[in-house]
Amino acid sequence: MRQSQLFTRTRREAPTDEVSKNAQLLIRAGYVHKEMAGVYDYLPLGHRTIQKIIQIIREEMNAIGGQELFLTALQDASAWQKSGRWDDEVIDVWFKTKLKNDSEVGLATTHEEALTNLMRDQIKSYKDLPFSTYQFQTKFRNELRAKSGIMRGREFVMKDLYSFSKDKAEHDAFYEVAAEAYKKIFARLGIGDKTYFTYASGGSFSKYSHEFQTVCEAGEDIIYLDEAKGIAINEEVYNDPEVFTTSGLTKETLTQAKAAEVGNIFTLGEKFSQALDLTYMDTEGKPQHVFMGSYGIGPGRVMGTIVELLSDEKGIVWPEAVAPFRFHLVSLAGNDEVLREYADTLYADLTQAGKETLYDDRDLRAGEKFADSDLMGMPWRIVIGKNTVATGEIELVNRATGTVEKVTREALLDL
Amino acid sequence: MRQSQLFTRTRREAPTDEVSKNAQLLIRAGYVHKEMAGVYDYLPLGHRTIQKIIQIIREEMNAIGGQELFLTALQDASAWQKSGRWDDEVIDVWFKTKLKNDSEVGLATTHEEALTNLMRDQIKSYKDLPFSTYQFQTKFRNELRAKSGIMRGREFVMKDLYSFSKDKAEHDAFYEVAAEAYKKIFARLGIGDKTYFTYASGGSFSKYSHEFQTVCEAGEDIIYLDEAKGIAINEEVYNDPEVFTTSGLTKETLTQAKAAEVGNIFTLGEKFSQALDLTYMDTEGKPQHVFMGSYGIGPGRVMGTIVELLSDEKGIVWPEAVAPFRFHLVSLAGNDEVLREYADTLYADLTQAGKETLYDDRDLRAGEKFADSDLMGMPWRIVIGKNTVATGEIELVNRATGTVEKVTREALLDL
Numbered sequence: 001m002r003q004s005q006l007f008t009r010t011r012r013e014a015p016t017d018e019v020s021k022n023a024q025l026l027i028r029a030g031y032v033h034k035e036m037a038g039v040y041d042y043l044p045l046g047h048r049t050i051q052k053i054i055q056i057i058r059e060e061m062n063a064i065g066g067q068e069l070f071l072t073a074l075q076d077a078s079a080w081q082k083s084g085r086w087d088d089e090v091i092d093v094w095f096k097t098k099l100k101n102d103s104e105v106g107l108a109t110t111h112e113e114a115l116t117n118l119m120r121d122q123i124k125s126y127k128d129l130p131f132s133t134y135q136f137q138t139k140f141r142n143e144l145r146a147k148s149g150i151m152r153g154r155e156f157v158m159k160d161l162y163s164f165s166k167d168k169a170e171h172d173a174f175y176e177v178a179a180e181a182y183k184k185i186f187a188r189l190g191i192g193d194k195t196y197f198t199y200a201s202g203g204s205f206s207k208y209s210h211e212f213q214t215v216c217e218a219g220e221d222i223i224y225l226d227e228a229k230g231i232a233i234n235e236e237v238y239n240d241p242e243v244f245t246t247s248g249l250t251k252e253t254l255t256q257a258k259a260a261e262v263g264n265i266f267t268l269g270e271k272f273s274q275a276l277d278l279t280y281m282d283t284e285g286k287p288q289h290v291f292m293g294s295y296g297i298g299p300g301r302v303m304g305t306i307v308e309l310l311s312d313e314k315g316i317v318w319p320e321a322v323a324p325f326r327f328h329l330v331s332l333a334g335n336d337e338v339l340r341e342y343a344d345t346l347y348a349d350l351t352q353a354g355k356e357t358l359y360d361d362r363d364l365r366a367g368e369k370f371a372d373s374d375l376m377g378m379p380w381r382i383v384i385g386k387n388t389v390a391t392g393e394i395e396l397v398n399r400a401t402g403t404v405e406k407v408t409r410e411a412l413l414d415l
Numbered sequence: 416m417r418q419s420q421l422f423t424r425t426r427r428e429a430p431t432d433e434v435s436k437n438a439q440l441l442i443r444a445g446y447v448h449k450e451m452a453g454v455y456d457y458l459p460l461g462h463r464t465i466q467k468i469i470q471i472i473r474e475e476m477n478a479i480g481g482q483e484l485f486l487t488a489l490q491d492a493s494a495w496q497k498s499g500r501w502d503d504e505v506i507d508v509w510f511k512t513k514l515k516n517d518s519e520v521g522l523a524t525t526h527e528e529a530l531t532n533l534m535r536d537q538i539k540s541y542k543d544l545p546f547s548t549y550q551f552q553t554k555f556r557n558e559l560r561a562k563s564g565i566m567r568g569r570e571f572v573m574k575d576l577y578s579f580s581k582d583k584a585e586h587d588a589f590y591e592v593a594a595e596a597y598k599k600i601f602a603r604l605g606i607g608d609k610t611y612f613t614y615a616s617g618g619s620f621s622k623y624s625h626e627f628q629t630v631c632e633a634g635e636d637i638i639y640l641d642e643a644k645g646i647a648i649n650e651e652v653y654n655d656p657e658v659f660t661t662s663g664l665t666k667e668t669l670t671q672a673k674a675a676e677v678g679n680i681f682t683l684g685e686k687f688s689q690a691l692d693l694t695y696m697d698t699e700g701k702p703q704h705v706f707m708g709s710y711g712i713g714p715g716r717v718m719g720t721i722v723e724l725l726s727d728e729k730g731i732v733w734p735e736a737v738a739p740f741r742f743h744l745v746s747l748a749g750n751d752e753v754l755r756e757y758a759d760t761l762y763a764d765l766t767q768a769g770k771e772t773l774y775d776d777r778d779l780r781a782g783e784k785f786a787d788s789d790l791m792g793m794p795w796r797i798v799i800g801k802n803t804v805a806t807g808e809i810e811l812v813n814r815a816t817g818t819v820e821k822v823t824r825e826a827l828l829d830l
Contacts, residue, residue, distance in 0.1 A: 005480070005482075005546065006482065007482060007534075007537050007538075007543065007546045007548060007579075008537055009536075009537055009539070009543075011536070030537075033533045033536070035486075035487050035489065035490070035491060035529065036489070036491050036520070039487045039489045040487065041484065041485065041486045041487055041529070041533060042484060042485040042486075043484050043533075044482040044483060044484050044548070046484075047483055047484050047485050048483075050485075065420070067420075067421065067422060067459040068459060068462055068463075069456065069457060069458050069459050069461075069462050070456065070457040070462050070465075071450075071456045071457075072450050072454045072455065072456055072570050073488075073553065073555075073570060074450065074451070074454045074555070074569060074570050075450070076450060076451050095512045095513075096512060097510045097511060097512045097522070097557075098510075099451075099557060099569075100557055100558075100559045105451070107512070107522075114450065114456070118448045118456060118458075119422075121424075121426070121448070122422050122423055122424055122445075123422070124424075128422065128424075131420065131422045133422060133459070138488065138553065140488075140489070142512075142514060142515055143515075144515045154489060154514075155487050155488060155489050164422075
């Protein structure tokens with residue numbers, strides 16, 4: 001894309017009321033716009049970035065057989081009354097509103113109730129199980145405070161997958177598969193080495209749930225991690241001796257760290273299938289409750305964590321897999337028509353070769369262009385300057401390391 | 416996808432409270448689930464279908480330079496108070512709710528205010544114009560009644576594009592381009608021949624707006640159409656003599672018809688840029704108000720219209736471009752292992768060749784499978800039965816026409 005056509009612009013300062021580093025940088029670089037605390041619009045660059053994250057998650061959810069769907073935000077009270085979660089004291093982040101007939105409806109904070117309820121039409125027999133289904137859908141949570149930028153929103157897109165199994169054994173097998181898929185996802189997203197499989201508090205059907213915690217100063221959690229094993233324990237269960245037996249960790253090898261919860265997997269068991277009476281007929285024709293699990297990732301939380309973790313004093317540093325564009329082609333052609341044509345042709349060739357490129361074709365000083373490029377954070381900067389045509393050498397700068405190489409046009413198109 | 420793994424099932428009867436044909440069929444075929452009146456979940460088949468529609472629209476919006484973004488549903492009152500549309504008597508379909516600090520927020524019914532407001536940070540100079548930006552985003556509208564299935568929702572995804580131009584001339588040029596893009600979209604969606612470019616009431620900056628109206632008994636509008644020209648006049652402006660001069664139509668060639676509004680394009684002019692003070696500096700350094708337009712399509716409305724228009728007594732009939740799967744491979748193998756293996760291999764080969772196929776590998780009677788297949792509406796049914804292996808001939812049924820052909824395996828893989 002030509003930067004002269006991109007409608008967003010960079011800015012020197014973030015809004016004064018924005019305290020989180022991720023939102024400060026994302027606003028300054030033109031990725032997001034703040035509507036109100038915890039409520040952010042995704043502008044074209046931000047939309048491209050979060051869609052990259054979403055696509056990686058989608059591919060891994062499809063790979064384990066997840067069937068994608070899309071549930072509604074508006075929720076009727078009835079299913080939630082059955083599970084006991086309609087009450088504002090049970091879920092204290094409800095947004096509620098009213099239909100014209102004065103009946104109250106809520107904006108989904110999560111979708112266990114809705115999905116369990118609709119499965120009553122779909123699941124009849126043991127032959128229908130197991131399966132899993134997921135969505136990328138907007139959740140609304142009326143947080144009292146929202147000061148973590150896009151890492152904790154009042155409105156945010158979440159990937160939530162739900163599994164439906166005949167019994168705990170079948171569930172456990174899928175749970176393992178889902179945990180492995182999550183590890184793949186965070187590795188592909190470029191934060192695998194900082195992300196720990198973390199024991200956290202569970203529920204009535206499983207003593208522990210598991211979180212994926214990324215070590216990060218902006219995180220809201222405290223974990224105790226074993227770096228060599230890639231496993232951690234959340235502070236909330238750290239004082240329970242049993243967690244050491246279960247996890248195989250020992251206190252001596254653990255380090256305390258602040259971390260952001262980028263994903264979680266949870267054994268729900270029969271909690272919702274009992275409350276909402278979701279059963280299947282077993283091989284003997286007897287009704288049994290479906291055994292469920294839920295598996296969440298917040299793509300915005302991941303995006304914010306990446307910014308917090310990898311940015312430097314100059315701006316954002318995107319991993320290749322999630323950058324809105326892989327290359328930032330910065331032309332210093334000015335009034336030099338030959339150089340401009342060279343840059344135009346290179347941009348066309350890169351695009352033709354499927355290399356996603358943001359082309360800074362604007363009429364600005366080199367210093368401003370480089371500062372913008374550093375702030376926006378594409379992994380590779382290609383600089384077309386005075387000597388490029390004469391020498392046939394193109395300057396290639398790695399955003400993360402700052403390394404500068406001289407490469408030929410051919411090498412660049414092969415990169 | 417193997418149908419034995421798809422978690423949805425077909426049902427003989429729609430819920431008794433569902434009066435619209437589109438929702439009745441879509442619920443029976445397992446495409447959607449009704450949460451409440453006007454609020455529908457998209458199950459895997461429905462999600463695939465609406466995503467096909469969305470992707471076609473996206474491609475055509477990108478082709479005219481539209482930059483995709485994603486705005487929030489939660490809306491602060493301030494921008495809407497400036498435009499005068501916060502009041503429930505001005506917009507009578509607001510859903511409103513409250514933050515913890517008791518301040519009122521609304522759920523966006525549309526996004527002119529939010530977008531005009533955020534552009535104040537982005538648009539500075541005449542050099543920044545023109546451009547357009549769009550999204551696929553959930554709108555909430557508190558409709559008093561919602562009896563048209565997915566054609567009129569209280570919560571629905573909408574594609575809304577907004578254009579920003581220096582003046583009316585620049586705007587008019589883009590408006591023409593957008594109108595042509597819309598014609599392409601409806602042609603690609605398979606309803607081009609039934610969709611009319613329709614003159615409707617405008618606003619202060621343009622006497623008429625334009626709707627794209629698809630002739631359809633379930634539609635809520637009355638239009639007067641010229642079949643040869645593909646142009647129509649909405650009843651609401653039919654008694655204005657000027658509309659005939661502007662449209663070039665004459666009463667004598669027009670036929671009255673019921674129609675569904677599947678898209679609209681609208682000259683907003685300076686209505687919002689004046690209210691929210693969105694200006695740019697012109698070449699002489701003087702501030703000027705930005706000239707705007709808005710361009711909507713409801714993908715769910717389109718999906719519902721297609722069902723209303725093309726279905727028959729047996730069920731849904733999808734056009735190839737929007738069907739969740741192009742082929743429905745129906746295996747009548749029963750206990751015949753050779754036949755089952757033949758069908759399995761054909762399914763693998765079709766998938767390998769990139770032909771999207773739903774494979775009915777379930778252990779059911781032929782009659783049930785055919786009834787399901789008719790109800791679900793994939794464009795081509797492939798039947799693998801007793802004689803297939805012996806004769807090498809595969810039965811191929813066209814869902815729309817009912818035509819049955821015998822084709823070879825090779826011909827099928829080339830289709």
